[in-house]
Amino acid sequence: MREEDSNWFSRWEEELPSPEELMPITQTLITPDLALAFDIRTPNNNNNNNNTTSNSPTPQPPNSLPTLSQSVPPPSSAPSPPPSQPFSSDLDSAELGSGAPGDEPARTLKRPRLVWTPQLHKRFVDAVAHLGIKNAVPKTIMQLMSVDGLTRENVASHLQKYRLYLKRMQGLSSGGGGGGGNGGGGALSAADAATDHLFASAPVPHHFLHPVRPNSDHFLPFVPVAAALQHHHNQQMAAAAVVAAQQQYHRQVGQFGSPPGGQYEHGFLARQPQPVHRMVVPVPAHSPTYVEDLDSPVGGGGGRKVLTLFPTGDD
């Protein structure tokens, strides 16, 4: 079998991009800065669309904030033009900063805690997977994910936990990689079990679990991927821009596989190299399609639905 690494790339493409998918995510990342810039009360507690099994018949109408695109925290918040979609969210009127937030708001504001939804985590995992364990550092991961509002700290924190999770998994089960369900799983501490929940919701790439040894058989040349991203050293770049960059990235690594050091020995999937040409979706502007999708969590964990978004079939 040939190392047609491009095949898993195609698969990646199918599931991944589409800024629409990031909608519910960015939704939770509403920047307080922006919020204050619009004179709205600080939405200290916004509810994320994290569902589980049973939920109220009203599945969080997307009436809330559409997209944050770019723009987050420049220290001196520049008076950016108000979006066409005013925040008509009447979620809660809990007032908070009635003290004196008028002067130096954006500077001392705390952003809301990031909620790692299964979707977001999936992006995370995919990013890590495609970067290679060795190159998967917070900054890079963050860039690849291209989720606006996502900070390096966010990723770093998550990554730390994720690594612990992987370590745990290595010691116990090696066959659980399939679905992420820790099949047997009996020696899980309380603290561990908690984190497992999230991590188990995404497929863990096999090479994460066992110490892969690169075959000097086929060595891959170095691909200056960074070249594709060199333009924006800003983490707040528009998602669209990154998507475009990602595609260039795809084209490059799609042929060779991965940067040096990245251990990729996926023997699975041996399709023919599909032409990777996708259209760049400019901006996530219109209403996404919310659908409930059974992701088959696999394993004995029990079936749990996750809210996912379908790409609007722009292809």
Add this chain to the structure above:
DNA sequence: AATGCAATAT
């Protein structure tokens, strides 16, 4: 400046 990691804080 980034990273990894443990401990701690919210």
Add this chain to the structure above:
DNA sequence: AATATTGCAT
């Protein structure tokens, strides 16, 4: 419980 933050050593 789930993330964030901090301290410290690379």
